[in-house]
Amino acid sequence: MEDRIRQVAGTVLRAPFTRRTVRELVYCGISGLAGVVGFFVTVVLFALGLGITVSVVGTVIGLLLLTLALLVSRRLGGLHRRLAGWLLRTQVAPPARFGKGKGILGRLDHRLRDRAAWRSVSYSLVKLPVAAGQIYALVLAGFGVFDVASPEIWLLFRHNSGGGLNPMAVVVPLPFGGKYDVSTWPGTFLAAIAGLAFVIMATWLARGINAADRALVRGLLGPSRISELERTRALAVEDSAAALRRVERDLHDGAQMRLAALAMNLGMAREKLRDDDKTPEVATVRELLDAAQRNAVDALADLRDLARGIHPPALDNGLASALTTLAASSAIPTTVAGAIGPRPAPAIETIAYFCAAELIANATKHSYANEIILNIHTERGGVLRLEVTDDGIGGADAAHGSGLAGLAQRVSTVDGRIDVSSPPGGPTRVTVVLPLKA
């Protein structure tokens, strides 16, 4: 127990003399000042912006001011994040990059809805009391150092004006503190002890308040939970698409290639046995070779279907190429139309492909259609739209089985959506809308 107390006391008393304390105090100074300035800049810009926006006459100017306020807040947030990284050794990842919109209105809209900027604004507002605490900690430390040095100051600059010694002022920077006069040299030692206490208090105050600031920086200036989840989900979706692609490639370069070589070797062996050789042994070997060959070819066909179900190789050449083959193997005449502009991410292409495959299979099974039309195109605003229309009997229901619910689930992993229009009597039109990036 005694050891423990000594240990804690040691930590408390030694703290002021560490390099970390210097860093924390420097942080208090810079970040505290920046926080106070940032608070007022933010409040003034917002007040002006909102005021002018509401006044109708100046809506445009007001909105521009608001945008400016958000921009400034984002920058200030970046400054605080870097300060925390440099002085507090707290590395916080930057928030999601700002996505510029198209055109002036789009840009304005994106700025006003920039989640990271609004979170920076809240940091700027919450920061004011924190900044006050930080500045106070620095002031406390400053006066403490001055007080500690008072015996030396007394000796160096003894206040000698005229006949007697002038008393020396010692400041106690605490609530209900104030200024005290010390008029004897031994009295300055008392001041020095008090100063030491102030320095220790300042040290721990700085640490405490910086810990709070650190939490704020982490919570408000880093990537938000939502954008973090969006990012990791996109990674997961891309990753699984890439993994499936790798599996298909391994199948192609491994098992499929070896089976093809096996089929070829069997074929060459079979060639060596003349059909007119009626020896029973030869006839048996011939039969066995024929069976082995058939099995090899069947296994190749099975593997091909399996690999197609994992990742159709034509997708590597783009969605259009893969859909053409898909349409050509459909039992109901299927035409592909449309134009794909910028190429979607591989994961999106895969999802679009399997949607098309599932919808064609659905139509084949349930619609009694004579024709299927597959329309695919990219739209402005980064959207891929797939429309599968058939002239069948209609009555497809997204809610009840028929694979549509599964499709909706798959599409929702990338924030896509699926619309089904299938009145009784037809026609059925299913529209799948996907973003170009996962």
Added chain:
Amino acid sequence: MQVVIAEDAALLREGLIRLLEDRGHTVCAAVPDGDGLLAAVAGHRPDVAVVDIRMPPTHTDEGLRAALQLRKEFPGTGVLLFSQYIETSYTAQLLEAGAAGVGYLLKDRVANVAEFAAALERVAAGGTALDPEVVSQLFRATRQRGGLASLTPRERQVLALMAEGRSNSGIAAGLVVSAGAVEKHVASIFSKLGLPPDDSDTNRRVLAVLHYLRSPA
């Protein structure tokens, strides 16, 4: 017959060399990628090139692109695409510039050595060799379904074999019927589909059939 092989899997490359040399053909060069193929064809001017589609560096359609370039630069060299998959868009690109001296077969077909060699010889001689899978995709994709519906099942079989690029005797062997019966079927198919009367030249006949299958309604 002089052959150049482009195939990235060493096992298949060696197997093909052995298969062809066993049958008395000369393999001038066997290379693992598209650039090597173009260089080998330019150097050896073979009768035919056997080309794998997925080769390094991207493992997508290098072989197809090299084959299309070969068709343009060395029209005298036949090209047989040899792949694990039949892609409709590849077929379309390959047949774009005509079906003379081209082939597209699944790798499975090499199991029947005699047929594979016959297909390769056809392509080398300026004929056509399409995989049954290619033909069935063409049948399904064709807009001329009305015309195809008027054929009897047997006639459809004969049409499919014609589209693969086979001669009358090849078709007769495939269906195990007499050459005379095939001739009768062919004449009937041509009159039903409204094609010009049967040409004795197999290559021209294949072109007519493929043109019919690929033309818009």
